[in-house]
Amino acid sequence: MSGKPSDINFKEVFEQIYEKSAYFVMKNTSKLISKEFEEVKTETGSVDNIEENLIKEHLQQIKVHGMDAEKEIMFVHSLMHSLSAERYEGETVTVFENRLKDEIDKILEL
Numbered sequence: 031m032s033g034k035p036s037d038i039n040f041k042e043v044f045e046q047i048y049e050k051s052a053y054f055v056m057k058n059t060s061k062l063i064s065k066e067f068e069e070v071k072t073e074t075g076s077v078d079n080i081e082e083n084l085i086k087e088h089l090q091q092i093k094v095h096g097m098d099a100e101k102e103i104m105f106v107h108s109l110m111h112s113l114s115a116e117r118y119e120g121e122t123v124t125v126f127e128n129r130l131k132d133e134i135d136k137i138l139e140l
């Protein structure tokens with residue numbers, strides 16, 4: 031079978047099992063795999079080289095309307111840069127979160 035782990039309706043599965051008088055049901059998804067989250071193998075190198083190789087390896091896996099490969103690379107780099115931001119000295123958590131949200135909104139064009 032193929033698909034994503036989120037395609038499985040665990041609530042329905044649990045209901046069916048409990049209807050058959052199960053006392054307790056545990057969910058273990060550790061062995062589920064999908065194309066989107068397969069193990070990634072990288073060569074050693076600088077962090078920048080590893081990041082760049084990972085971006086290029088997974089490029090265009092999720093189709094975004096109007097986004098070619100080059101634009102997607104710039105998009106990912108922009109998101110990574112914004113999400114690595116740290117709080118300024120004296121900046122409150124709320125102000126930092128709002129600043130980060132505004133940056134991400136600009137990148138996502140929201």
